[in-house]
Amino acid sequence: MSDISRRRLLGTAGAVGAGGLVIGAAGYSAAESDPPAPLTALGSTDVAFDGGAHQAGITTPVQSTGHLVAFDLAPGAGRTQAAALLRRWSASAQKMMAGRPVGDADTEIALDAGPSSLTVTFGFGHSFFDRTDLTAQRPAQLDPLPDFSSDQLDAKRSGGDLWVQIGANDPLVAFHALRQLQKDAGAAARVRWQMNGFNRAPGATASPKTARNLMGQIDGTGNPKPSEKDFDRRIFVPVSGQPAWMAGGSYAVVRRIRMLLDDWEQLSTHRQEQVIGRRKKDGAPLSGGTETTDMDLDKLGADGKPLIPADAHARISAPEQNGGAALLRRPFSYHDGISADGTPDAGLLFVCWQADPLRGFVPVQRKLDRGDALSAFVRHESSGLFAVPGGPKAGEYVGQRLLES
Numbered sequence: 001m002s003d004i005s006r007r008r009l010l011g012t013a014g015a016v017g018a019g020g021l022v023i024g025a026a027g028y029s030a031a032e033s034d035p036p037a038p039l040t041a042l043g044s045t046d047v048a049f050d051g052g053a054h055q056a057g058i059t060t061p062v063q064s065t066g067h068l069v070a071f072d073l074a075p076g077a078g079r080t081q082a083a084a085l086l087r088r089w090s091a092s093a094q095k096m097m098a099g100r101p102v103g104d105a106d107t108e109i110a111l112d113a114g115p116s117s118l119t120v121t122f123g124f125g126h127s128f129f130d131r132t133d134l135t136a137q138r139p140a141q142l143d144p145l146p147d148f149s150s151d152q153l154d155a156k157r158s159g160g161d162l163w164v165q166i167g168a169n170d171p172l173v174a175f176h177a178l179r180q181l182q183k184d185a186g187a188a189a190r191v192r193w194q195m196n197g198f199n200r201a202p203g204a205t206a207s208p209k210t211a212r213n214l215m216g217q218i219d220g221t222g223n224p225k226p227s228e229k230d231f232d233r234r235i236f237v238p239v240s241g242q243p244a245w246m247a248g249g250s251y252a253v254v255r256r257i258r259m260l261l262d263d264w265e266q267l268s269t270h271r272q273e274q275v276i277g278r279r280k281k282d283g284a285p286l287s288g289g290t291e292t293t294d295m296d297l298d299k300l301g302a303d304g305k306p307l308i309p310a311d312a313h314a315r316i317s318a319p320e321q322n323g324g325a326a327l328l329r330r331p332f333s334y335h336d337g338i339s340a341d342g343t344p345d346a347g348l349l350f351v352c353w354q355a356d357p358l359r360g361f362v363p364v365q366r367k368l369d370r371g372d373a374l375s376a377f378v379r380h381e382s383s384g385l386f387a388v389p390g391g392p393k394a395g396e397y398v399g400q401r402l403l404e405s
């Protein structure tokens with residue numbers, strides 16, 4: 001929690017204790033500065049926008065509301081307009097993440113909520129670099145992902161010049177940020193696609209627990225942990241990495257993966273567990289132990305077959321099965337109503353982070369594409385790959401090192 005939020009939380013609590021509610025009841029005229037609304041720890045928690053090696057929203061615990069938005073630069077907009085846009089976006093994001101209004105034109109949608117762990121993360125797509133005459137600065141890691149045999153991608157909901165990931169533990173705070181950034185885009189950029197997601201509300205369980213997805217599985221257990229010695233090397237571009245403007249950055253692969261829930265829910269719990277390789281109730285591997293026990297991929301059952309089946313999703317995607325390929329999954333669930341055929345349009349906004357997609361998403365998805373038991377129950381419907389620069393220094397805007405190179 002930053003000083004601003006801590007002051008706000010403590011100051012507010014003190015005011016209430018000292019009779020602040022009476023002051024509140026008396027009311028403040030619009031001309032006076034309104035006292036901040038009382039906040040809980042959830043509302044007052046903030047995440048720093050600048051000063052870190054990496055942008056917020058990558059290792060930040062996943063929030064309960066998420067918006068993923070891709071923008072295309074408007075016809076005629078180039079590097080100058082893009083730089084001005086990133087400057088506006090960064091200024092707004094910094095204020096909103098600190099729980100401050102963005103200015104006189106603030107919509108006041110989030111007025112009473114505090115920062116609520118808001119994060120805003122910005123990335124650049126492959127097409128951005130040609131549009132801004134920065135092709136020479138485009139990293140090879142942004143080369144288009146290969147086609148996968150099971151892909152059923154919708155081009156209109158894929159790609160994009162610019163990508164914004166918004167996360168917050170309050171839906172109004174998240175929407176406020178979304179609305180502000182859309183307004184900031186002005187004539188410089190247009191929304192290409194937008195996806196809205198959610199996760200379990202923080203505080204719903206007495207202690208933090210790995211979230212479940214819409215198939216009911218505990219999802220995220222096998223993620224690399226920041227405490228592991230090779231975590232940074234796997235997830236972030238090193239300070240000495242290329243191109244220099246990506247130092248401390250990461251590559252985000254975004255896939256809208258629809259879950260065929262009507263089919264999935266036909267399976268017995270036993271069969272669902274065989275498909276994943278982990279128990280549904282507690283996420284423990286089928287080889288035994290608890291959620292945090294390592295999978296024993298060699299352990300055989302009484303029938304002489306591996307307890308974690310050969311086509312189980314967790315087996316096939318494990319780093320040891322993919323030459324050490326690892327990625328940090330940070331997804332949101334989504335539900336966009338019911339399709340014309342009566343099935344739920346619901347699933348996973350799969351977002352994963354890595355230092356290089358060719359050492360993360362690509363080899364793992366290639367393997368999953370060939371023999372994952374889960375494939376029969378999911379459909380990849382859209383795809384994006386974005387270069388997400390490192391964290392801005394104080395006073396810098398995201399992408400400044402690229403746009404002013």
Ligand SMILES: C=CC1=C(C)c2cc3[nH]c(cc4nc(cc5[nH]c(cc1n2)c(C)c5CCC(=O)O)C(CCC(=O)O)=C4C)c(C)c3C=C
Binds near residue numbers: 313
């Ligand atoms: C290409 C990468 C991956 C895609 C796409 C993907 C889709 C996907 N996954 C689940 C559910 C689970 N995945 C789990 C583990 C897991 N998945 C991937 C990669 C992709 N998943 C990895 C690298 C791992 C970790 C493997 C390991 O090291 O143990 C699990 C098990 C619990 C866990 O570790 O999180 C579940 C459950 C769904 C529903 C899905 C598409 C909709």
Ligand SMILES: [Fe+2]
Binds near residue numbers: 313317
């Ligand atoms: Fe997975």
